[in-house]
Amino acid sequence: MTEQKYDLHCHSNFSDGALSPTDVVLRAIEHGVTTLALTDHDTVTGLFEAQQVASQHELNLVPGIELSCIWNKKTFHILGLNIDPKNTELLAGTQQLQKIRMERAKKIASKLEKNKIPGAFDAVQEAAGTGMITRPHFANYLINKGHVSTMQEAFDRYLGQGKSAFVNTQWVELEHAIQWIKSAGGVAVLAHPMRYKLTASWMRRFLSAFKEMGGLGIEVITARSNPDEIRRTVHFARQYELYGSVGSDFHTPKNQWVELGRLAPLPTNIKPVWELFNH
Incomplete structure (x- = not known):
């Protein structure tokens, strides 16, 4: 039986990735990924092409999206995994x-x-x-x-923030983003939790709100996670009974540090988010 390798966060040129959905899927296969989620920013348009290619190969494609949202004037990215990309509420969003x-x-x-x-x-x-x-x-x-x-x-x-061409953007509220994901039958997962540079108390406040609104998962492993970040994220996942996700956040082959499927394993004391997907 083939060893399962998950990568549940990556981008194509339908948002800010360099490769077409076809090339992302083929590259994932090349790197031994067996289950891939394409999670373009705020759009599902690339999923149809990706699904077509995945179905011609032995790759399980999880339809996904990465939504930009605001909570307490701070910007967060929420992954919607295993969504129905034709859901009308999500598409309106x-x-x-x-x-x-x-x-x-x-x-x-x-x-x-x-x-x-x-x-x-x-x-x-x-x-x-x-x-x-x-x-x-x-x-x-x-x-x-x-x-x-x-x-x-x-x-x-x-x-960048504070620079001459930076624009402060009022994204949608966290609650709405989670609602769209739930409406599309998906699982809401906090992307790259350590990138927001929140203090532990702010992270606890956020995760309490996230959980209350229907958030179910947290990205425990990313391509850039160091052991200390993984340890801290595992702690939050366990404290808030969140499912753990793994995702490279791959954008381009030019970045040698971030590659599809090149991820540390999910710690065994964390429930994997893919247990929530109904195939």
């Missing part, structure tokens, strides 16, 4: 997020123009195609135009 992203893109482009960097909006819109416009699209534009040499520099100089 993604349209709302599409509008928010479009408004943000226009504001970022306008700020870049004030920095004497014109033409960004048309370029990122073309690059995003039918997918969501994200900040990495702007970063790529800045690289292509020679204003910066790396993605990190683009964020450090222009796009």
Whole structure:
């Protein structure tokens, strides 16, 4: 029997990933992944192509999404795993997020123009195609135009919080995001919990609210997790009786540190989130 390898968080070029859904699925297979969730930001559009390819190979594709939301004026990313991508409530929600992203893109482009960097909006819109416009699209534009040499520099100089082209965005409320996921029959999972840099007391407040609203899981293992972060996340998972998830958050083959399927195993004292999926 083939050893099961899960990766429940990755992106295609329908949001801020570099590869098409087809290439993400084929790369996952190449790296021994047996169950993959494609979780593009605020859109399900890439799932149909991914499912088609997965069904031609022995890969179990879990339909997913990563929703941007706000709780107590802080931004969080919530994964919806094992969703029905045709659910009307979820689709209405993604349209709302599409509008928010479009408004943000226009504001970022306008700020870049004030920095004497014109033409960004048309370029990122073309690059995003039918997918969501994200900040990495702007970063790529800045690289292509020679204003910066790396993605990190683009964020450090222009796009990161407090920088000249940063736009504070009012995403949807956490409660709504979880409701859309539940409505689509999915499992709500907190993505990369250690990236929010919350104190332990803030994390406890958040997880209490998350659980109360119907959140069920927490990403215990990511491609960047160090042993201390895993230990802390395991503690929160056990304290709040949350199911554990594993996900690389893969975006591009250019990032050698983040690869599909290259993940530490989920600790055995944590209930795996895939137990909640009804295949």
